[in-house]
Amino acid sequence: xxxxxxxxxxxxxxxxxxxxxxxxxxxxxxxxxxxxxxxxxxxxxxxxxxxxxxxxxxxxxxxxxxxxxxxxxxxxxxxxxxxxxxxxxxxxxxxxxxxxxxxxxxxxxxxxxxxxxxxxxxxxxxxxxxxxxxxxxxxxxxxxxxxxxxxxxxxxxxxxxxxxxxxxxxxxxxxxxxxxxxxxxxxxxxxxxxxxxxxxxxxxxxxxxxxxxxxxxxxxxxxxxxxxxxxxxxxxxxxxxxxxxxxxxxxxxxxxxxx
Amino acid sequence: xxxxxxxxxxxxxxxxxxxxxxxxxxxxxxxxxxxxxxxxxxxxxxxxxxxxxxxxxxxxxxxxxxxxxxxxxxxxxxxxxxxxxxxxxxxxxxxxxxxxxxxxxxxxxxxxxxxxxxxxxxxxxxxxxxxxxxxxxxxxxxxxxxxxxxxxxxxxxxxxxxxxxxxxxxxxxxxxxxxxxxxxxxxxxxxxxxxxxxxxxxxxxxxxxxxxxxxxxxxxxxxxxxxxxxxxxxxxxxxxxxxxxxxxxxxxxxxxxxx
DNA sequence: AGAAGGACCAGTGGTCCGTA
DNA sequence: AGAAGGACCAGTGGTCCGTA
Numbered sequence: 001x002x003x004x005x006x007x008x009x010x011x012x013x014x015x016x017x018x019x020x021x022x023x024x025x026x027x028x029x030x031x032x033x034x035x036x037x038x039x040x041x042x043x044x045x046x047x048x049x050x051x052x053x054x055x056x057x058x059x060x061x062x063x064x065x066x067x068x069x070x071x072x073x074x075x076x077x078x079x080x081x082x083x084x085x086x087x088x089x090x091x092x093x094x095x096x097x098x099x100x101x102x103x104x105x106x107x108x109x110x111x112x113x114x115x116x117x118x119x120x121x122x123x124x125x126x127x128x129x130x131x132x133x134x135x136x137x138x139x140x141x142x143x144x145x146x147x148x149x150x151x152x153x154x155x156x157x158x159x160x161x162x163x164x165x166x167x168x169x170x171x172x173x174x175x176x177x178x179x180x181x182x183x184x185x186x187x188x189x190x191x192x193x194x195x196x197x198x199x200x201x202x203x204x205x206x207x208x209x210x211x212x213x214x215x216x217x218x219x220x221x222x223x224x225x226x227x228x229x230x231x232x233x234x235x236x237x238x239x240x241x242x243x244x245x246x247x248x249x250x251x252x253x254x255x256x257x258x259x
Numbered sequence: 260x261x262x263x264x265x266x267x268x269x270x271x272x273x274x275x276x277x278x279x280x281x282x283x284x285x286x287x288x289x290x291x292x293x294x295x296x297x298x299x300x301x302x303x304x305x306x307x308x309x310x311x312x313x314x315x316x317x318x319x320x321x322x323x324x325x326x327x328x329x330x331x332x333x334x335x336x337x338x339x340x341x342x343x344x345x346x347x348x349x350x351x352x353x354x355x356x357x358x359x360x361x362x363x364x365x366x367x368x369x370x371x372x373x374x375x376x377x378x379x380x381x382x383x384x385x386x387x388x389x390x391x392x393x394x395x396x397x398x399x400x401x402x403x404x405x406x407x408x409x410x411x412x413x414x415x416x417x418x419x420x421x422x423x424x425x426x427x428x429x430x431x432x433x434x435x436x437x438x439x440x441x442x443x444x445x446x447x448x449x450x451x452x453x454x455x456x457x458x459x460x461x462x463x464x465x466x467x468x469x470x471x472x473x474x475x476x477x478x479x480x481x482x483x484x485x486x487x488x489x490x491x492x493x494x495x496x497x498x499x500x501x502x503x504x505x506x507x508x509x510x511x512x513x514x515x516x517x518x
Numbered sequence: 519a520g521a522a523g524g525a526c527c528a529g530t531g532g533t534c535c536g537t538a
Numbered sequence: 539a540g541a542a543g544g545a546c547c548a549g550t551g552g553t554c555c556g557t558a
Binding site: 521522523524525526527528529530531532533534535536537538 | 541542543544545546547548549550551552553554555556557558
């Protein structure tokens with residue numbers, strides 16, 4: 001059943017759909033991101049690069065050239081039987097700014113979260129059609145689906161790593177944009193920016209009775225993501241601090257939690 | 260952290276609390292269930308029977324006699340270093356009817372679901388206090404907590420096996436009661452009654468656009484239980500049948516799903 | 519040094535099947 | 539034959555750490 005699900009999942013998102021979607025994305029962003037110079041050819045390269053597993057073997061009949069594409073722009077020598085290269089590292093960019101050189105910008109990062117959402121919706125539609133359990137979050141199944149659909153640039157560790165940054169982008173876009181600008185000006189690296197995204201979120205949680213799950217669930221695009229462990233811990237620690245402080249101020253009576 | 264959670268979980272539900280609660284339960288039901296003749300002594304038997312794992316070792320200091328209790332009423336020879344006996348099998352009983360002999364009735368079965376709900380609430384409170392992930396369903400963690408709190412008569416396979424019977428009890432108590440009476444009169448066994456619980460649920464799902472998840476979630480005591488796979492499959496199969504039938508009746512046009 | 523992601527791991531949902 | 543539940547298993551959430 002599960003293996004069969006894979007095949008239908010693949011069929012549901014045709015090669016053409018993917019090509020069209022990727023082109024649209026590339027155009028919409030000004031063609032920056034990771035496919036700067038590759039244009040339409042990128043897709044056939046991806047296809048040729050795809051590792052042929054036994055699972056994939058049964059659907060190699062669908063279209064086009066099997067000849068290798070022309071030399072592409074990636075360092076590392078293209079597709080000679082190898083995996084796709086890693087994604088370029090992120091740098092801190094302002095809104096709308098295109099990352100130069102072998103880098104990716106933060107608009108691209110946030111775009112990946114929207115892509116995952118679209119893959120989740122596909123998985124949900126298929127599950128509903130078949131009367132199977134329907135995921136409400138971006139699960140392993142969704143990452144597997146995304147990879148099978150050719151989105152090799154999406155992977156779980158990366159998406160989980162930056163979830164809270166995306167959360168700030170969703171919940172307070174102005175604050176998120178300001179933080180990006182400030183960290184870009186100070187020439188901070190991505191890790192520093194990522195760390196800095198935690199504090200504004202803790203402040204938002206504070207305003208919502210420290211319930212970070214409720215904060216995530218209140219936003220439709222954010223609610224499909226698991227609350228990261230570290231963010232949860234920070235909120236808890238800060239709540240304890242805040243409670244201790246306020247109770248000592250009020251005379252050290254019984255500890256009433258602030259809700 | 261996880262091992263530590265176990266200990267606090269145990270401490271949170273004291274021996275006295277458990278005793279009091281069990282006595283209350285036994286009294287409330289007329290003392291039937293599985294502790295027919297044991298009364299208060301049952302508790303000390305449970306305690307003595309509990310297997311001493313290394314985890315348990317640190318809390319054996321809390322109270323009372325370590326001498327074996329008087330011979331108890333269970334077949335199998337009591338506590339001589341052995342596990343607690345299996346629970347008596349269920350038989351089909353009417354509402355309020357006490358099962359006679361070495362049997363348990365269906366009121367007791369449904370009561371176990373309420374007990375699990377209470378354990379879930381305990382686990383949720385502890386998780387919230389610690390700022391950890393808070394389960395919304397009866398998970399493995401809850402079953403582990405129940406076992407650690409001495410509720411050896413609660414286990415996952417049993418609870419999952421009868422979930423849909425409990426669902427019918429929650430969603431249409433009159434229909435559930437009628438079904439119990441009918442199957443008792445026909446002297447059917449528990450397995451037959453259990454099978455018969457599926458159909459009324461499928462009918463309820465039909466009235467709610469075939470969305471069995473929504474049906475479960477609409478009821479506060481039921482929403483903490485996972486929808487059983489087989490019920491989900493039955494609903495899906497019946498929806499397909501109903502859709503095919505109605506579309507052939509209406510002339511075989513495009514298949515509009517009924518929502 | 520900074521970052522991307524393959525791959526591992528403890529504990530999950532699910533239920534089979536050896537047991538009584 | 540009918541039923542209770544220990545114990546297993548495939549696939550999960552989570553993230554470390556060998557890699558580039």
